[in-house]
Amino acid sequence: MRNPSALAKEFRKYGKAASCPIIDMHGHFGPYQGIYFPADTAEAMMRIMDRAGVRMIVCSSHTALVDTRRGNPEMAEVVAKYPDRFRAYWALNPNYPDRMKEEIEAYPEQKGFVGFKFLSDYHKVAITDDRYGPALEFAQEHRMMILMHTWGNSPYDGPALIEEVAKRYPEVTILMGHSGYGEWDRAIGVARDYPKVYLELTAAYHANGVIEEMVQGAGSHKMLFGTDMPWFTPHYGIGCVLCAAITDEDRHNILHRNAETLLRLRGVNLEEDDG
Numbered sequence: 001m002r003n004p005s006a007l008a009k010e011f012r013k014y015g016k017a018a019s020c021p022i023i024d025m026h027g028h029f030g031p032y033q034g035i036y037f038p039a040d041t042a043e044a045m046m047r048i049m050d051r052a053g054v055r056m057i058v059c060s061s062h063t064a065l066v067d068t069r070r071g072n073p074e075m076a077e078v079v080a081k082y083p084d085r086f087r088a089y090w091a092l093n094p095n096y097p098d099r100m101k102e103e104i105e106a107y108p109e110q111k112g113f114v115g116f117k118f119l120s121d122y123h124k125v126a127i128t129d130d131r132y133g134p135a136l137e138f139a140q141e142h143r144m145m146i147l148m149h150t151w152g153n154s155p156y157d158g159p160a161l162i163e164e165v166a167k168r169y170p171e172v173t174i175l176m177g178h179s180g181y182g183e184w185d186r187a188i189g190v191a192r193d194y195p196k197v198y199l200e201l202t203a204a205y206h207a208n209g210v211i212e213e214m215v216q217g218a219g220s221h222k223m224l225f226g227t228d229m230p231w232f233t234p235h236y237g238i239g240c241v242l243c244a245a246i247t248d249e250d251r252h253n254i255l256h257r258n259a260e261t262l263l264r265l266r267g268v269n270l271e272e273d274d275g
């Protein structure tokens with residue numbers, strides 16, 4: 001069967017769509033140990049974004065995932081230099097509680113950041129552990145957004161644990177990075193049942209049929225586009241959304257509208273050349 005999507009047709013022809021300025025809610029930046037990235041500078045990333053019509057990307061620096069003190073300022077520089085294309089997540093590491101406390105207190109002074117980033121599976125601290133308490137309390141108080149790495153059946157950030165956090169901190173907007181990869185039904189259920197929990201699609205694309213299940217189960221208004229760039233380039237994920245058996249309305253929600261709403265609530269100006 002031919003894909004009847006007008007949006008897909010436009011992407012096939014031009015590689016991007018003027019009516020669909022994509023927002024990538026899960027990016028990184030800079031080099032990472034053990035792998036070579038051909039395009040990990042801000043300028044190289046922007047060239048790739050331009051090819052696919054990605055208007056803005058929200059990133060946490062790779063360095064910040066390991067060494068927050070060095071990495072968060074590095075990300076701040078990128079946002080300051082290219083405020084129209086980059087926003088950032090403020091990475092926190094619960095293995096250094098004293099440092100984390102300082103960094104939470106310093107957060108309100110930071111420009112260009114739209115929330116926190118947690119990487120519990122890598123930091124080996126469960127999202128429900130007391131060490132995350134101060135960050136979650138702060139996020140609840142300030143109605144913040146947090147991009148959490150989530151993975152199916154993980155003892156650190158599996159969907160069941162995300163549900164506990166969502167229950168305890170209902171004002172926190174939780175982006176389930178990788179959509180609880182593999183434990184799809186449970187993740188979809190959490191996004192369906194908790195108004196501020198979203199499914200973020202990085203890596204989930206290649207599980208055939210999962211985008212359709214998410215749209216049916218949680219709704220396209222609870223789904224967000226992301227790539228893990230510079231690990232991956234955006235066209236693959238875009239293609240998966242374009243070829244899924246969903247409507248163009250769903251595609252617009254996933255590729256940019258939901259992200260626009262979340263970012264506008266956090267003071268990001270997206271008024272010019274709006275699609």
Ligand SMILES: [Zn+2]
Binds near residue numbers: 026
């Ligand atoms: Zn990531």
